[in-house]
Amino acid sequence: MKTMTKPEREFCADGLLERPRYFPRQLITPAEMTLEQNYFRDKMRRHNRLLHGWGVVCGAQVCLVPKPDKSDAEPWKVAVHPGYILGPYGDEIVIDRERVVDLRTEGLISVCGEPGGEMADPWCSDVFIRRQEGSGDITLYVAVKYNEVPTRPVRVQPASCGCGDTQCEFSRFCDGYEIGMLNDCPESHKNPPAESLQELVLDKFTDCPECPADPWVVLARVRLNRDGVIQEIDNCSCRRIVLSFSRFWFQCVGMTIGSVRPTELTQGGRNQTLVIEGTNLLSTPLPTVSLGPGITANVKPGATASLLSVDVTVDDDAPIHPRDLRVTKPDCSTAVAAKPIIIKSLPRPAPAPAPTPQPAPQSETQPRAGVKPPSRKAGARKGEK
Numbered sequence: 215m216k217t218m219t220k221p222e223r224e225f226c227a228d229g230l231l232e233r234p235r236y237f238p239r240q241l242i243t244p245a246e247m248t249l250e251q252n253y254f255r256d257k258m259r260r261h262n263r264l265l266h267g268w269g270v271v272c273g274a275q276v277c278l279v280p281k282p283d284k285s286d287a288e289p290w291k292v293a294v295h296p297g298y299i300l301g302p303y304g305d306e307i308v309i310d311r312e313r314v315v316d317l318r319t320e321g322l323i324s325v326c327g328e329p330g331g332e333m334a335d336p337w338c339s340d341v342f343i344r345r346q347e348g349s350g351d352i353t354l355y356v357a358v359k360y361n362e363v364p365t366r367p368v369r370v371q372p373a374s375c376g377c378g379d380t381q382c383e384f385s386r387f388c389d390g391y392e393i394g395m396l397n398d399c400p401e402s403h404k405n406p407p408a409e410s411l412q413e414l415v416l417d418k419f420t421d422c423p424e425c426p427a428d429p430w431v432v433l434a435r436v437r438l439n440r441d442g443v444i445q446e447i448d449n450c451s452c453r454r455i456v457l458s459f460s461r462f463w464f465q466c467v468g469m470t471i472g473s474v475r476p477t478e479l480t481q482g483g484r485n486q487t488l489v490i491e492g493t494n495l496l497s498t499p500l501p502t503v504s505l506g507p508g509i510t511a512n513v514k515p516g517a518t519a520s521l522l523s524v525d526v527t528v529d530d531d532a533p534i535h536p537r538d539l540r541v542t543k544p545d546c547s548t549a550v551a552a553k554p555i556i557i558k559s560l561p562r563p564a565p566a567p568a569p570t571p572q573p574a575p576q577s578e579t580q581p582r583a584g585v586k587p588p589s590r591k592a593g594a595r596k597g598e599k
Contacts, residue, residue: 226263226303226425231256259304264422266300269431269454273297276356276434276447279314289442290317292356294393294433300456302402302426305360307391317354317436318342321394325363326386351445353437355396355452357430363390399435399452400428406454467494471549474539479509482530482560490522490541490551497543504540505555508532534559 233253234246262268274297278287293314299307315322319342364384372381432453437446471492479486488503488511495501496519503511503524509532514523522541536554 226260261304262300262306263302263304267456268300268302268304268426269456270433271298271300271456271458272460274299274309274358274433275449276436278444278447287444289444290438291315292317292434292436292444292447294356294358299358299431301360301431302429303360306389307358307360307431308389309358309391313393315356315393316342317356317395317438317442321392323361323363323392324388324390326365326388326390351437351439353397353435355399355432356393356434356436357396357432358391358393359429359431361390361392363388394430396430396432399432400430402426402428403432403452403454469494469541469543469547469549471495471539471541471551474551474553474555477553478556478558479505479526479528480558480560481528481532481534483526483528486526486528488524488526488539488555490524490539491520492522492541492549494519495522495541497545499544501541501543504542505537506533509537509557528557530560532557 231253232249234249236242236246273295275295277293277295279291279293280286281288291314293312294309295312297309299309301307309324313322313324364386365388366384366386367382368385369381370383433449435446435448435452436444437448438444469492471490473491475489479488490503496517500513500515500517501522503513503522505511505526508529510527512525514525517523534557536556539551539555540548541550542548
C-alpha cells in the first residue's frame with residue numbers, strides 16, 4: 215500500500231506565534247496539544263531560515279550506482295548519499311542513509327524505519343516517465359524537499375454505531391523527505407551573492423529575506439543519453455551550500471614556565487624581584503604568583519606574554535625550605551616552575567665578645583701582696599711612748 219502523505223505547509227512562520235496556556239481543570243483537546251507542537255516547530259523554522267539560511271549543510275552527494283559485478287554503472291540510476299539540509303522554509307531534512315533513485319520515475323518518498331538502498335513501491339515501480347523526445351541528451355536536476363509523513367496506524371474506538379466512523383488513525387508523524395527530479399535549475403539557486411563574509415558584518419542595515427516560493431533544494435545536475443547512460447553528474451553548479459561551523463574549532467595556547475631568576479630569596483628581604491620567563495603568561499586581570507606561606511608576591515605592571523616581573527617580600531619568620539613557584543591565571547590555568555626557589559636564612563649579627571672580669575678593689579685591712587701587716591705589739595709600744 216502506498217504511504218499517505220500529509221498536505222505540505224508551504225509557508226514561512228513570519229507572524230506572531232501563539233502557544234496554549236494550561237490551567238487547572240482545563241479540558242485539553244488535540245487542538246491545544248497540536249498548537250503547542252506547532253509553536254516550537256515554527257519557532258525553530260524561523261530561526262533556521264533567518265539566521266542560518268537554507269541549502270545543503272553537509273553530505274548529500276549524488277553518485278553513480280555500480281553494477282553488481284562492478285564493471286560499469288547502472289543506467290538511469292543515481293545514489294543520494296546521507297546528508298543534512300535546511301529547507302527553504304527552515305525545515306530540517308535528514309537523509310539518514312543512501313537512497314537509490316531511478317531517474318525514469320517521479321522520485322521517492324522516505325518513511326521512518328525503511329531500509330536503505332532503492333525503495334520499491336509495488337503499485338508504481340513499473341511506471342516510468344518519458345523524459346525527452348528526440349535524440350539529444352537528457353538533463354535533470356535531482357532535488358529534495360521536506361515531507362511530513364504520517365505513520366504507524368492504530369485502531370480507533372468508534373464514537374457511534376455509524377458506518378462512516380474511521381477505524382484507523384495514524385499515530386505518528388515522520389520528518390521525512392521527498393527526492394524528485396526537476397527539469398530546470400530554480401532561480402533561487404542561481405547567482406550567489408557577490409559580497410564576501412567580511413562584508414556581511416559591516417555596519418549596515420539588512421532586510422529580512424522573503425519567504426521562498428519553491429520547497430526544493432537541488433543536489434546535483436545529471437546529464438544522460440536516451441539509453442540512460444549517465445554522462446555527467448555535477449554536484450556544484452546548481453547547489454546552494456550553507457555555511458557551517460560544525461567542523462571549525464581551535465585550541466587555546468596553554469601557559470608554561472621556562473625559567474625563574476634568581477633562584478634564591480632571603481628571609482626577611484623586602485621588595486625582592488623575581489623574573490619569570492615562559493609562554494602565554496599574560497592575562498586580564500594579571501595572573502597571581504604563589505610561593506607558599508610567609509611570602510607575598512605581586513606581579514608588577516608591564517607584564518608580557520613571555521615575561522613576568524614579580525615583587526616578593528619574605529617574612530622574617532618564614533619557614534626555610536624549598537618553595538614551589540606557582541602561577542595561576544583567571545581562567546584557572548596553572549603552571550609550576552621546574553626548579554624550586556631556595557629561601558636563605560636571615561643573616562644574624564655576630565655576638566659581642568664577653569667583657570674581661572676586673573679584680574675587686576682590695577680593702578685597707580687586707581694587706582697587699584708581698585707586704586707584711588704591721589705588728590700590733592709594735593704599734594702598742596709606739597703609742598705607749
